[in-house]
Amino acid sequence: MDLQIVNDKKTGGYVGFEIFKRALDNGAKVLGLATGSTPISIYDELGASDLDFSQLTSVNLDEYVGLDANHPQSYHYFMQQHLFNQKPFAQSFVPDGSNLDAKSATSDYDQIIAAHPIDLQLLGLGQNGHIGFNEPGTDPESTTHKVALTESTIAANARFFDNVNDVPRYAYSMGIGSILKSKQILIAAYGEAKAAAVAAMIQGPITPDVPASYLQTHPNVTVILDEAAASQLD
Numbered sequence: 317m318d319l320q321i322v323n324d325k326k327t328g329g330y331v332g333f334e335i336f337k338r339a340l341d342n343g344a345k346v347l348g349l350a351t352g353s354t355p356i357s358i359y360d361e362l363g364a365s366d367l368d369f370s371q372l373t374s375v376n377l378d379e380y381v382g383l384d385a386n387h388p389q390s391y392h393y394f395m396q397q398h399l400f401n402q403k404p405f406a407q408s409f410v411p412d413g414s415n416l417d418a419k420s421a422t423s424d425y426d427q428i429i430a431a432h433p434i435d436l437q438l439l440g441l442g443q444n445g446h447i448g449f450n451e452p453g454t455d456p457e458s459t460t461h462k463v464a465l466t467e468s469t470i471a472a473n474a475r476f477f478d479n480v481n482d483v484p485r486y487a488y489s490m491g492i493g494s495i496l497k498s499k500q501i502l503i504a505a506y507g508e509a510k511a512a513a514v515a516a517m518i519q520g521p522i523t524p525d526v527p528a529s530y531l532q533t534h535p536n537v538t539v540i541l542d543e544a545a546a547s548q549l550d
Contacts, residue, residue, distance in 0.1 A: 317518060317531065318538045321546055325506050328540045329357025332438070335502050335538055336362060339436040346373045348437030348495075349399070350448075351391040354504050355438055356398055363402035372405050373432050377439070377448040377495075379411040380484035381418075381462065389476050411460065411488035418462040421488055425460040429494055437498035441505040444468055445513045445526035449489035456530045458491030492530055501531060504540040514541060515548040 322328045336347070336358070347369075349355070376391060385392035392410040400408060409428045415421040439447050446452065449463040465473075465485055474480040495501070505514050517528035518539065531537050 319518075319546070320538060320540045322540060322542055324542055325354075325357045328504055328506065328542065329359075329361045331540050332358035332502060332504060333361035333365065336436065337365075337367060339500060340367060340372075344372075344435035344499075346375060346432045346434050347405075348434040348490075348498055349374050349376050349395065350438045350440050351376070351378070351394045352440045354440035354506060358438065358504070359398045363399055367403070369403045369405045374400075374405045374408040375429060375432055375434055375490075376408075376410040377437075378487050378489040379413040381413050381416065381486040381488060382484050384414040385410070411490075413484075413488065418488070422460040422462060425488065425490070426494070429460070429490065429497075434498040436500045436502060437495055439495070439501060439503040439528075441503055441510055441513055441517065441528055442469065443472070443509055443513055445516055445528045447492070447495060447503070447528045447531070449487040450492050450495075450527045452525050452527060454492055454524060454527050456496075456524065456527075457493040459494050460488060460490055463487050463489050492527055496530060496534055498534075500536045500538075501534055502538050502540070503528070503531065505545045506542045508544040508547060510545045511548040514539075514545050515550075519550060 320331050379391045383390040411425050412421050451466050470483050473483050477483050516526040522529045522532055
């Protein structure tokens with residue numbers, strides 16, 4: 317893995333922007349995108365840039381089950397606010413959280429991914445080592461699937477909702493196997509709370525207990541960390 321240690325999230329956003337720019341310069345047509353607080357500084361840089369995404373396709377990692385695209389806490393809405401309103405794509409795909417038929421929703425998304433192979437996939441890292449909503453124990457060959465969110469993930473997401481009871485308990489997520497098919501992967505993590513997960517991802521054994529550890533098997537991964545997130549690395 318190519319480690320990029322930065323001073324803070326803002327600097328990480330600039331480094332991430334440069335990686336996206338190089339990917340586009342090298343002919344990338346499909347960008348895999350993530351939600352959550354970690355990628356926002358990258359999206360800020362992309363949105364303020366002169367890069368043109370109007371001929372590109374985006375494919376998002378995940379979406380809450382039970383939220384439609386217009387719900388202010390849906391990941392579709394998040395992407396509109398943080399990137400798509402500033403940088404429209406030719407087409408953008410997010411799992412359909414309003415489709416409660418999991419077999420249909422996940423199969424449809426697998427077909428989308430197969431039709432649009434991802435050139436650069438952006439990831440965040442959960443404190444328990446999850447990527448996307450692939451929680452510990454997920455099959456490393458998994459494709460898009462319905463996930464029962466762990467209590468730690470529900471607690472982490474509760475700050476975005478008025479009431480913890482409103483936090484969705486399930487999500488549709490691109491699988492680990494699908495993520496690993498991306499030509500290039502960029503993952504960012506900031507803060508001391510992520511340090512143990514970062515160390516397990518980079519230096520620990522490859523294990524279902526740390527889904528991000530499977531990134532060790534990919535030939536082209538860049539990791540952006542601040543010093544706090546990198547503090548437990550040898």
